[in-house]
Amino acid sequence: MFGALQLSFWGAVLVCAVAATVLAVRRHSTPDPAVRAPDPVFWDVFMGSAVALPAILIPTLASPWFGVVLAALGAGAGVAAYRGSPQILAWQERRRQLRLDRPVNTAAQAEHDALLARWSRYELDPASCIDYPAMTDVRLPETSALIRAMKEAEQLRAVPHQGYAPAVVRFGAALAAAERAAGIPAGITAVGH
Incomplete structure (x- = not known):
């Protein structure tokens, strides 16, 4: 034993x-x-x-x-x-890598939320829809690129991924390009309508 x-x-x-x-x-x-x-x-x-x-x-x-x-x-x-x-x-x-990416992803999520709030103004505010119809017209290349970038960022947000932060940056750039193409003055995009 x-x-x-x-x-x-x-x-x-x-x-x-x-x-x-x-x-x-x-x-x-x-x-x-x-x-x-x-x-x-x-x-x-x-x-x-x-x-x-x-x-x-x-x-x-x-x-x-x-x-x-x-x-x-x-x-x-x-x-x-x-x-x-x-x-x-x-x-x-x-x-x-997940531990290292956590602060970057947290900052990207905050930026993503801010961009979605900025975009939702064009979708939900009737005055913005009337003033800037190009922001919801997906036939325009800038708006179409914006929707693709928004979809990509949303898909990558669900899973911790290294590509999420760059996707949020692309979403922000696409939103800014769509706003410029729609003729929205720069001050209005930051403070609201």
Whole structure:
């Protein structure tokens, strides 16, 4: 009974140490020479082996077969971690990119809301519809481009995406171009009708 508990404990320690070491080595050994640094890879291997070797050697003192089982378990964990590490690293990179993009997307959402409010004035205000009918006439190229840019920004808003902020910028530029083409004075677009 005690041997099974010891094997289970050291097996769990070994699997975790090997998997963490392989993942750390894969993260730090990049083909990009500007980012590559051999020192972190050395320390990753050193710390991983400082945990993995005792996890194999200590149970081997109790029974040589434990050492064989743990060595096979460690090799299997290393292969599994090596094969699975690209997906894990890609997942971590996506999460990091989402964290970096969050402030940009928040600012883009605020700008998008302001642009939609500005556009809705031409759609919902009867006086603006009468004064500037070109803003709702999709046969005009500027208004058609505005509607396409508005649709693109709205579609990208639903999913966190790197293309959302540039789409909002294109929406703002298309709205400004449509306002110029409709003959709307610049002061009216900012303060309202």
